[in-house]
Amino acid sequence: MPPSQDHEWIKELFFRAAFVRDMGIELTCVGEDYVETALDITGRMTQQDGFVHAGVLATLADHTGGGAGWTACRRDQTVLSVEFKISMLRPAMGPRLRCRAEVIRAGKSVIFTEATVLGGDGREVARLTQTLAVVPIGIGNR
Amino acid sequence: MPPSQDHEWIKELFFRAAFVRDMGIELTCVGEDYVETALDITGRMTQQDGFVHAGVLATLADHTGGGAGWTACRRDQTVLSVEFKISMLRPAMGPRLRCRAEVIRAGKSVIFTEATVLGGDGREVARLTQTLAVVPIGIGNR
């Protein structure tokens, strides 16, 4: 099976992730080797100083990175996050965050992605680099 | 002001973080240079394959790391996550995750922590290393 950028397939993978759906992360664009998402910030997403919690930024960027990885693997494969690093460049505020993730290298068993998160004022608030494992669908255990 | 391991102070910092409170993260132990937490997994915390979402693991470990950092700074200071890296060692399942974070080096302006997350069966499911910036309270912008 060739790589696929089928939007419906990627949409389903976002929809089936309860944590992502519950948080309200929207898939806004799917391209070859990249995915874009957005998230409306609500009061329950903050940390102790009123900024967006790093865990929210990490969830948004990690899942968007995974989405980019899906565009680079076959339909009988899926990806799992092996590890990611995220840098919090600035305190993040809403009302709406945008994220774009790109594949920077797709190997047979490992895909590397990078994601950037923009705050409500359009400035970059976080950057993530991620390693994904490519696994057959149904195999969740490395 | 000397360093403080005042449980009430740390508890308040967990309580004031809406994302952490909303998710249900519990502060279970506070010691000198370490903090322990726990989280009951619910259906809304999963990713597309039914495992705990990496964003949940990241939120738990990042905030617990921040809690450890608080135990190592003065009462007129707070900490902000500069960056963290998290490795997903195994697929994570509930019913209850436990996390322990320790300070591995506390400098004047930077604190390094490490956190480990255990799954429902007691095996380690994720490990995080984190850099915290020590900032005066009320200054959220580096």
Place this chain on the structure above:
Amino acid sequence: MPPSQDHEWIKELFFRAAFVRDMGIELTCVGEDYVETALDITGRMTQQDGFVHAGVLATLADHTGGGAGWTACRRDQTVLSVEFKISMLRPAMGPRLRCRAEVIRAGKSVIFTEATVLGGDGREVARLTQTLAVVPIGIGNR
């Protein structure tokens, strides 16, 4: 003192780093918020399979990142690597590696950079993200 992109100053900081000079890392370009370097690969830079050792890639990218950070700080300040993460995208070969590092966010006390390393065939072989601490010259201890 304003930020400075004085090439001679940056050159001196490369020259004074014995490990970098000994390895043969060349400073090829200095711009506002970025630095470019190059390295001719020799037989003593390999790992057990004949590829360039990850430690060579890390040294090149870390020091180039530090160079970018220097362009963003004052002349009475210097930078120290707090942490970096490097991803090895492909096995790296010579005869000559090129590296470009950019500042992605310069705060008062913390600078974030990203560096990319290209192999002899022009393809990206490694990507690094780095956190630098900005410190007064002469203060090597955070």
Place this chain on the structure above:
Amino acid sequence: MPPSQDHEWIKELFFRAAFVRDMGIELTCVGEDYVETALDITGRMTQQDGFVHAGVLATLADHTGGGAGWTACRRDQTVLSVEFKISMLRPAMGPRLRCRAEVIRAGKSVIFTEATVLGGDGREVARLTQTLAVVPIGIGNR
């Protein structure tokens, strides 16, 4: 073939890595799932302020991590560094650095390790977390 902790095998893998041999990294102990090394610091290993260069710490910790990974894989397999993150906890000085790396999770295709580097005074100067890919010997390309 079962996992092997054959010292000679691991020694050879250190010896065949020219960059590691040239730098003078010594393999001091091999155990089940861990490896210890040491490095005498010379004048050519410093950065611009006279401390050990982060690239030296990274080389030492990365290769020691790889050594730990070798103890956890079969004799017809080898490991490649996919990525690592290293935190510089304190300025590092000689005369001799010691490093210990441990496997924290060995999967079929991915091994996670952690390494700690101690400075001449016995205090921890750096900590590394690493992802290794397990590959058949002779296959250097993921």
